[in-house]
Amino acid sequence: MSSPNTHVTGPVVGMIGAGQLARMTQQAAIGLGIELRVLAGAPGESAARVVSDVRLGDYRDLNDLRDLAKGCDVVTFDHEHVPTEHVRALAGDGTAVHPGAEALVHAQDKAVMRERLSAIGVPCPAWARIATTADIESFAAEHGWPVVLKAARGGYDGKGVWVCRSAADAAEVVGSGVPLIAEAHVAFEREVAVLVARSPHGQGVSYPVVETVQRDGICVEVLAPAPGLDPEAAAVAQRIALQIATDLDVTGLLAVEMFQTASGMVVNELAMRPHNSGHWTIEGARTSQFEQHLRAVLDLPLGSPAMTAPVVVMANLLGGDDPDIFSRYEHVMAHDPGIKVHFYGKEVRPGRKIGHVTALGDDLETVRARARHAAVYLTEGIYT
Helix, strand or coil: CCCCCCCCCCCEEEEECCCHHHHHHHHHHHHHCCEEEEEECCCCCCHHHCCCEEEECCCCCHHHHHHHHCCCCEEEECCCCCCHHHHHHHHHCCCCECCCHHHHHHHHEHHHHHHHHHHCCCCCCCEEEECCHHHHHHHHHHHCCCEEEEECECCCCCCCEEEECCHHHHHHHHCCCCCEEEEECCCCCEEEEEEEEECCCCCEEECCCEEEEEECCEEEEEEECCCCCCHHHHHHHHHHHHHHHHHCCCCEEEEEEEEEECCEEEEEEEECCCCHHHCCHHHHECCCHHHHHHHHHCCCCCCCCCECCCEEEEEEEECCCCCCCHHHHHHHHHHCCCCEEEECCCCCCCCCEEEEEEEEECCHHHHHHHHHHHHHHHHHCCCC
16 A cells, blocks of 8 residues: 655655554654655554555565665664664665664664673673573573573563573573573662664754653553652763764664663663653653654754653553543543543554553642543543
8 A cells, every 4th residue: 555645845754664653753744844654564553544655565575675765765663673684785775774774783682782782881781692591590600590581682562571580480481492692680779761862963862861660561651750860860871872872873763771770770771763761752842752753864953852841751551451442532631631642543452552641740749640540541441
């Protein structure tokens, strides 16, 4: 399916993937006068429902990627799963791809990421490539149990991560045949994230550090700014994220997920695209992460990351057993006209991210309660 515009008035950005990140990027593209083209696996995908220029294809097929890229000023990503060699091939064709393959591989392969971050002095957990249960036992002998095993490629939202408390636990994971790395379990106080943007000519900006609240490996809430975070600790986290963006030559957005520990910040994961930890920026920042990503990949001057309110809370909407969520929208709008609700146009399934809500204000507990009320009522039909 494709309905390309015949009279393009602005630059064309091709986005590989048509999930909710591409859908929300379309909203930003409209205001900037940018034409967004997406590669979707099916016409019913989130962004394919709202973008006029949709190419149907497989992100693993180089010919489909080349078809998407024709006529685009730049190609970027809704997800990191595109084969690295295909990203290199697109660049070899003369296509501007941001981030480039040599940067993106650090968000695709956790072993490559850990090797590079360790080499440039970024604080990370102790880690090792492993292939056998004996490798894990040797690692545990040095660093202790539990040991965190991670799929080297392809994990997200808690998938591909196993906390093993014994060799028996580890043996079960190793038996799956998935390429793995082992990491020392980090005793952290909370999880935080830093979102930065960097353009091809090297301009960089950082959004405020946020706290991310996880449940079963899935982010359920983001608090901006991270409450009670010492300003110097926040500055350190931002410097780490900007250092990574510079040293890895990232172009576009970079989300750096970190553990805050008693001895400082430790980097956990990287993502090189708009990120769940930055959805609050749509209403909560002068420049949303989606607009910022478009500015960055097109090498336009970056926008202000300043907050529009002292406190912003974003709560994810996770699907449950009742698919009739939209019927409760009216109550949420009437109860709290300041709440902003975003639906992703996705079929409701238990545990699936189907949208998010955002609340802004002056007092953290009040704003957090408002966001929670809206999220719980929309997904479960109950008051909190």
